[in-house]
Amino acid sequence: MKKVYKSEVTEGLKCTNGIKPEIIAENDLAHLPSVVKKCLKLAGVVGKEKIVNVRFNCKGRIRSKPGDSWMNFKSEQYDFFDPPRRVFYIKAHKMGIPATGIHLYKNVEASMVVKIAGLFKVVDAKGPEMNQGETVTVFNDMCLIAPATLIDKRIEWETIDPLSVRANYKNGDIQISATLQFNESGELINFISNDRFETADGKTYMNYPWSTPFAEYKDFNGNRVGTKASTIYHKPDSDFCYGEFELTEVEYNCKEL
Structure with a gap:
C-alpha cells in the first residue's frame, strides 16, 4: 500500500508542478461571509501563494467502534485541489500487531483499504457512499489545513449567524454541505456535516451527523491552522469519537515526494 501511496502522490505532483500559483489579494476574499473572511485573514493567507497542494503528517489514536481499545497511529497525506485528489496513508498498532490503511480520492471516486499485518x-x-463521504473529508481538509482554498468561488456560502455559516461544496456530480462554526477571534472551532457515512467493513454504511471540533492553532510555514481535531459521529444513543488527530508537519505547494 505504501507503493500505491507513492505512485498516486507522484501522479498528483506531475499535475501541479507546472502551475505557478498566483498571490492571494484582499479582493480574493471580497465574496466571502464576514466571519470566513476574518478567519482567512487570521490564518495569514493574504499576500501568500494560492494553494495547489498540501502535504501534512499527523499522529494520534483511532478505534473502530465504541468500547474498542484505542490504536496509536501515524499518518501522512497529500491533498491536491484542482481537480481534488486526496491520498492518505496510515500505520497503526494494536496489541503489537500492525495495521496499515490507504484512502484514495480522485476523479470523484473514493476507496479505502485496511490490512492487518500487511496480509489480511x-x-x-x-461505492457511492464512500464517494460522497470522502468529498466531505476533502472539504474538511480544505477548511482546517488549507483555508486559503476557501476563496474558491465554486463554494456557495450562506450566513447562519455572526459566528456560523453553511457551505455547499461541489465536485463533479457530488454536492455536500457543512456548517462551520467560529469563535470570536475568527478561529474555526467546528465542522459539522450530515453527508458522511460510517463504515467499519466497507459493506455496511450508516449516515449520522459528523463533526470535527478543532483546537490549538499554531503557525506552519506562515499559515496559522488548527493542530488538534477529533472525529465524531453523533449517533441517536450517544456520540462516538473514533479518532483524535494532532498535526505535526505541514508543507504547501510541494514539488517533490
Whole structure:
C-alpha cells in the first residue's frame, strides 16, 4: 500500500508542478461571509501563494467502534485541489500487531483499504457512499489545513449567524454541505456535516451527523491552522469519537515526494 501511496502522490505532483500559483489579494476574499473572511485573514493567507497542494503528517489514536481499545497511529497525506485528489496513508498498532490503511480520492471516486499485518484485508470500501463521504473529508481538509482554498468561488456560502455559516461544496456530480462554526477571534472551532457515512467493513454504511471540533492553532510555514481535531459521529444513543488527530508537519505547494 505504501507503493500505491507513492505512485498516486507522484501522479498528483506531475499535475501541479507546472502551475505557478498566483498571490492571494484582499479582493480574493471580497465574496466571502464576514466571519470566513476574518478567519482567512487570521490564518495569514493574504499576500501568500494560492494553494495547489498540501502535504501534512499527523499522529494520534483511532478505534473502530465504541468500547474498542484505542490504536496509536501515524499518518501522512497529500491533498491536491484542482481537480481534488486526496491520498492518505496510515500505520497503526494494536496489541503489537500492525495495521496499515490507504484512502484514495480522485476523479470523484473514493476507496479505502485496511490490512492487518500487511496480509489480511479487513476493510475494502468503495461505492457511492464512500464517494460522497470522502468529498466531505476533502472539504474538511480544505477548511482546517488549507483555508486559503476557501476563496474558491465554486463554494456557495450562506450566513447562519455572526459566528456560523453553511457551505455547499461541489465536485463533479457530488454536492455536500457543512456548517462551520467560529469563535470570536475568527478561529474555526467546528465542522459539522450530515453527508458522511460510517463504515467499519466497507459493506455496511450508516449516515449520522459528523463533526470535527478543532483546537490549538499554531503557525506552519506562515499559515496559522488548527493542530488538534477529533472525529465524531453523533449517533441517536450517544456520540462516538473514533479518532483524535494532532498535526505535526505541514508543507504547501510541494514539488517533490
